[in-house]
Amino acid sequence: MHYRELLLFLFKKLEHERSVNAVFHLLKGKKSAQTLQDAYLFQIENFYGIDRKLKKSTFDVYVRELTEKRLVRVENDQAIVTKQGNQILRGRSFQSYYQIKGHKYHQIDREFKQGLILLIQTVSMLIHGENKFIPIVDQSYIQSRVREVLRDYSMQFDKIAEQLYGELHTVLSTIDEHLATVLLKQCSGYARVGMSEQQIAVEENRNKEDLHLQTVAAIHNILDTISEQPEKYTLLTRLILKKTNRLTVSAQETFNFYQAGHTLEEIASIRQLKISTIQDHFVEIATHKKVFNIYSFISEQDLNEIQEAIQNTSTRKLKPIKEQLREEIDYFHIRLAIANMNDDKE
Amino acid sequence: MNSAISNDIDQSLISLFGFKQFRAGQREIIESIRSGNHTLATLPTGSGKSICYQLPALIGEGMTVVVSPLISLMVDQVKLLKAQGIKRVASLNSMMNAKQKSAVINRLDTYKLLYCSPEMLQQERVQLALSNKTIDFFVIDEAHCISQWGHEFRPDFLRLRDVVKKLNNPTVLALSATATPSIRQDIIKQLKLPMTELVYPIDRPNITFSVDEVTPNNKDERLIDLIEQKNIPTMIYFSSRKVSEAVYRLLQSKFPEREVAYYHGGMEQDERLLIQQQFMNNQLDIICCTSAFGMGVNKSNIRLVIHYHMPSTIESFIQEVGRAGRDGKQSVSILLYAPGDEYLPFQLIQTELPTEDEVNLFLNENMNGQPEDYLNETKMRFLELQKEQHQKTQKSEQAKRIIQYRNDRERIKQQSIFKLVDWIKADTCRRVGLFSHFQPDVSNAKYECCDCCDFRLEEWRNTPETYQKKNKPLRDNWEALLGELLMKG
Known part of the structure; x- marks a missing residue:
């Protein structure tokens, strides 16, 4: 799987609509209302936040390469996919690329991977009687989670090793063999220190970013399986560090006022912000919060009409939808309706 | 007692x-x-x-x-x-x-x-x-x-x-x-x-010193010649992150059977930790690094330390060379020097110290834009600290004092570089040249001393050497990997 092709696909999705940098923000998982909404609007939410450490300079190198290979043309800061570019994309679906689910897992995948790596290292060391070693993961909250897990098992290392082996064997059997190998090569244990993504990339003659995609895919596949049957993967499930709040700080504040009984207009005046900004917040809230009642902003009938219009135009671009609707239904309503379609709320 | x-x-x-x-x-x-x-x-x-x-x-x-x-x-x-x-x-x-x-x-x-x-x-x-x-x-x-x-x-x-x-x-x-x-x-x-x-004396009798004068064009070639014959645990120091990666790629392609890695301050923390631990665990043969590597690294069997670039001071040179031969066995330091190499550390000073204009701009409160926009982190830190130190100084005097101080620092740093260049160009004993700044007596070398005394780099270079590696081959199958990690024996 190639990063380059993924970028090409994403540029195609945002063609004529958004700037080149929108793709960068998407991959980085920028916590802005715009980026989040675009992800759903253009149905590329699977790739939201899948490369949170992406550097702008790296991204720019890829864009330059795509341009030099004449797969993409940059005009007015927008990327247009050329004929050759379209040929590469033809007949291939990237929508569910290796079942990566950025929107769902971007806040927990890195921590899960690190927790897994540290647990494997610790258990591997302990079953070999090595109790003094330098943890390969630095973050103290991950270290304390692993410590908790060990304590839950009353430090019976052999038992943990057996169960960890069992659960990993079962879950890795369900995913692509190559992805499983890539992930395990990054793990450290008694016999050896794991490899970095960069080192595996050299071995396989690929780009470092390609390897990152493979790792993310492996982790997301594992998370999919274990969250379907958590009772079967009790040890691995313990490594999921729940982060519940997906709202930006400012949207959270708006939500707090809303829950305290204030109207949209009141919140705007209290917070000294523009109405449109507060509307952005509500779209974000509607995207992520199950408890949010959309009907306080839109009638059931209007919502149905908008949903119909979306079906009819088979697009998520706002303008063609708006053109089909009554004058009274404004862009805010349409955006709320689209946000409401997200089925992954908390 | x-x-x-x-x-x-x-x-x-x-x-x-x-x-x-x-x-x-x-x-x-x-x-x-x-x-x-x-x-x-x-x-x-x-x-x-x-x-x-x-x-x-x-x-x-x-x-x-x-x-x-x-x-x-x-x-x-x-x-x-x-x-x-x-x-x-x-x-x-x-x-x-x-x-x-x-x-x-x-x-x-x-x-x-x-x-x-x-x-x-x-x-x-x-x-x-x-x-x-x-x-x-x-x-x-x-x-x-x-x-x-x-x-x-x-x-x-x-x-x-x-x-x-x-x-x-x-x-x-x-x-x-x-x-x-x-x-x-x-x-x-x-x-x-x-x-x-x-x-206590800081000289290390088991390290042999040598300076290899090359031309800018044949530095890589000389490095490759050296690595070719000497398959021993090696560190190569660079002043530039970019060059460390470039030479890493070169060595990787020339010596596919050796384990080469690079390490510098621009890498992610996770990755740095992995490389450092691989090195400690004897999984790497050669590491291309900047001075960011090595702190807290206490590996006993480093046999060869090469300086691809000269450092900025004799002190950092001694520190970096000092990573070699902690086990007391013979180890070699080779500094590759091409005429003009000193240009890099001199240039580095200019990225560390703000110019006179930059000092004035920083102190001028009426200017537009944030100083962060035109000053790098090192210069910002320098100026912020100086401003704080001169809080009580009259406004009109501040700039003058800071510039004075800046010029002093520049001179001291330049002198450090000149000292090292003098050492590189000298034809008297390298050990005496390095250590007599710090201690009255320099002890005799335990093995060969230096290229100015008894060490012949050409001869040494042409004596192949290799060492026993502990590396087990890495399996390419996930089940085998999982077993290796989590099963005993």
Whole structure:
């Protein structure tokens, strides 16, 4: 799987609509209302936040390469996919690329991977009687989670090793063999220190970013399986560090006022912000919060009409939808309706 | 000497660190501070400097505060101690967030050893919390940073003498691996304390020195020739991250059967940790790195240290070469020098020190835009600290003073480079040239001495050498990998 092709696909999705940098923000998982909404609007939410450490300079190198290979043309800061570019994309679906689910897992995948790596290292060391070693993961909250897990098992290392082996064997059997190998090569244990993504990339003659995609895919596949049957993967499930709040700080504040009984207009005046900004917040809230009642902003009938219009135009671009609707239904309503379609709320 | 105390520390050396014997200097330094003498000590890198304060700290009644300019070094030390099962240690530095800092400050009672950055020690909250505790020892690591004559002068180190007072005058231990006699004098003067000086030679008799003069165009070729014959654990130092990666790629392609890696400060923390551990675990043959690598790295069997670029000072050269041959066996240092190489460190000074215009712009409050937009981090830090230091100076004088200071620093840094260039171009004994700045006598080489005495690089280069590797081949199948990780035997 190639990063380059993924970028090409994403540029195609945002063609004529958004700037080149929108793709960068998407991959980085920028916590802005715009980026989040675009992800759903253009149905590329699977790739939201899948490369949170992406550097702008790296991204720019890829864009330059795509341009030099004449797969993409940059005009007015927008990327247009050329004929050759379209040929590469033809007949291939990237929508569910290796079942990566950025929107769902971007806040927990890195921590899960690190927790897994540290647990494997610790258990591997302990079953070999090595109790003094330098943890390969630095973050103290991950270290304390692993410590908790060990304590839950009353430090019976052999038992943990057996169960960890069992659960990993079962879950890795369900995913692509190559992805499983890539992930395990990054793990450290008694016999050896794991490899970095960069080192595996050299071995396989690929780009470092390609390897990152493979790792993310492996982790997301594992998370999919274990969250379907958590009772079967009790040890691995313990490594999921729940982060519940997906709202930006400012949207959270708006939500707090809303829950305290204030109207949209009141919140705007209290917070000294523009109405449109507060509307952005509500779209974000509607995207992520199950408890949010959309009907306080839109009638059931209007919502149905908008949903119909979306079906009819088979697009998520706002303008063609708006053109089909009554004058009274404004862009805010349409955006709320689209946000409401997200089925992954908390 | 009181034998009860000696026994005490001998026992602790075994129980805490697992060593049966003290290395040169350790016992004397420990006994000196345990008898309450303020002490200034120089010991070579890799000779167990840190045990000199870690041991007394752990067996003392109160607590020990260690100040170090290198945050990564402090973090590494804490990690190493924890890995050894010594848990009552913590660090306090600007890389931590507010919550993490408070957690440490609120739990001061639970620590025996606290590593602290000089900035953090300036904070009133920290000073107040510490002044309520019994501080046995106050340790200043890299103490040469106190001296203005030093190449690494840190103005915030000058304020340490006030901190010592505020902490009710604990016994001070100032440590350095690279302090010339004049810098040692200056340290004592700046701290305004009567100090016992314990000076141990920093030369390493088992390292052979050589300078290889090349042309800019055949540097890579010479490097490849060398690596080809010498399949031994090797470090290659660079001043540029970019070049370290480029040469890494070159070596990778030329020697696919060797394990080569690169390491520099621009990499992600996770990746750095992996590479460092691979190196320690003998999984790598060659590492291409910048000076960011090596702190806290105590690998015993490094046989060859190559400098692809010359460093900026004799002191950092000695430090970097000092990573070789910690096991006491013969090791070789080779500095590849092409005429004009000194241009790079000279240029580096200009990226570290603000220009006169930049000083003026920074001080001018009416200008548009943020200074961060046109100044790099090092220059920003330099100017912010200077501005703070000259708070009480008249506005009209400020710029003049800061520029004066800037020019002084530039001159000292340039002189450091010239000193190293002189050493490179000299035709007299390399060991004497390097170490006589620091100590009156330089001991004889245990093996060959240097290219100016008895070492013939060409001859050595053409003698193939290889070493026994522990590497097991990595399986390419996930089930085998999983078994290797989680099954015994």
